Amino acid sequence: METVTTSEDVEAGDVGEGDVDARESLPVDIDWATAASVGKRVARPGPRVTRYTSEQARIELIDAAVRAEGPVREVTGLADGLRVPSARVVDRAGWIDAAAHSMPAMLTDKTEPATGWSSKIAGAQTGGMLAFLSSAILGQYDPFSLDSETEEPGVLLLVAPNIIGVERQLRVVPSDFRYWVCLHEVTHRVQFSANPWIAGYMRDNVAGLADGDEDSVTQLLTRVTESLRSGKPREKGMIGVMQLLQSPEQFAAFERMLVLGTLLEGHADHVMDAVGPAHVPTVDSIRKAFDARRSGPKNPLQRLIRALIGMDAKIAQYVRGKAFVDEVVETVGMERFNTIWTSPETLPLASEIDEPSAWIARVL
Structure with a gap:
């Protein structure tokens, strides 16, 4: 995901998809x-648009999601012969509802809802x-929600207010940006x-993150002390913190x-650039404007929020992937x-992301 600032919101504008960040830390x-309920109550409504503009954006996005399938399949060589499903165009409240239904399916196998004050407090947070x-978020593929047409898992969500807001801010051609x-x-x-x-x-890996009892303060301090004494190199930033705070098994799941x-986002960005020139007339100006926003300055509040929910790490995923x-x-x-x-065995190892030749030597 990458975010861009609008005058109306703290941050807006995310091309994301795999979108595992929020779920990893819940x-x-x-x-x-x-x-x-809390999310919909405090969420901003988005940019002001007429009913006509909103409806036109909805129609165009649904059409673009279908038209994009052919070129993507052609470039990737994947999903040949599978049906082309439709997308769901939602507003911000609609995305919150969808997320609140899909995240439990990924986070737990429990069928009964959580109860009690601690669960409500966690829900409010x-x-x-x-x-x-x-x-x-501009768009998100949700592999855990059921498609209302087929009753099979997998729904593509497109958040129209955010897409409209970003295309206005970047001053790009709306039809080109929506297809992009x-x-x-x-x-x-x-x-x-x-x-x-x-x-x-x-x-399975999310379950691995949640496995085991919570470590005591003594165990955490012991892990930090042993890491410092070992003198072994440790990852920097948020990943290094996770390495210290999690058990070895939990960190292995987090790293996977x-x-x-990183692979999913990097592959999607590669495909965008491979398909774009032939199908999006203004792709060069869109990419230039979008990348400028991706690396642009942020105010202190934005930097804090981005750090807390891992957005900067997500942006790094795009670049490295x-x-x-x-x-x-x-x-x-x-x-x-x-x-x-x-299979999982043919996915890149963490050490191979920055050394593609090592993956080629090991797998191919």
């Missing part, structure tokens, strides 16, 4: 009804985060549709999720690159 015992994210956004999100849909095991792999997200995919595809071609989707 507690399991959450009252999701409270989360949805989660609702605040959902409200913020609802203004920061759909290229990214449809790539995620193709990734999961062609490789259904990925959703289960995500769920991070690597998967795309560099990995670009090099592998350039070296061996897309057909051999697609070996990466065979």
Whole structure:
């Protein structure tokens, strides 16, 4: 995901999809009804638009999501022969409702809702985060919600108010920008549709993050002390903090999720740039404006919020993941690159993301 600032919101404008960040850090015992209610109550409504503009955007986005499927399948070589599903165009409240229904399916196998004051408090906290994210996401492929048409898992959500807000701010051609956004999100849909095991792999690793009892303060201090005494190099920033605070098993699950997200986002960005020039007339100006926003200055509040929910780490996923995919595809071609989707064992290791040649040597 990458965010851009508008005059109306703290942050808005996210091309994301895999979108695993928020889910990685959420507690399991959450009252999701409270989360949805609080989130919708505090979320900003989005930019002002006429009913006509809103309806035209909805129609155009649904059409763009269908049209994008063919070029994405052609470039990736994935999902050939599968049906082309439709997308759901939602407002911010609609995205919050969808997230509050899908996240429990990924976070836990429990069927009964969480109860008690602690769950409600966790729900209220989660609702605040959902409200913020609802203004920061342009689109999202949700592999855990059921498609109302087919009753099968997998729904592509497009958040119209955010897309309209960003295209206005960047002063880009709306029809081109909407199709460009759909290229990214449809790539995620193709990734999961062609490789259904990925959703289960995500769920298993989220379960690994939640396994075990909470560590005591003594255990955490011991882990930090041992790390300092060992003199071994440790990751910097938020990843280094997670490495210290989690058990080895939990950190391994966290790292696998991070690597998967990096691959999914990098692959989607690669496909956008591969398809864009032939199908989006103003793609160069869109990419230039979007990348400028991606790396632009943020005020202190924005920097704090981004750090807390991991958005800066998400932006790094785009950059590192795309560099990995670009090099592998350039070296061996897309057909051999697609070996990466065979199983968890053929996914890149954390050490291979920045050394694509190491993945090629190990897997191919």
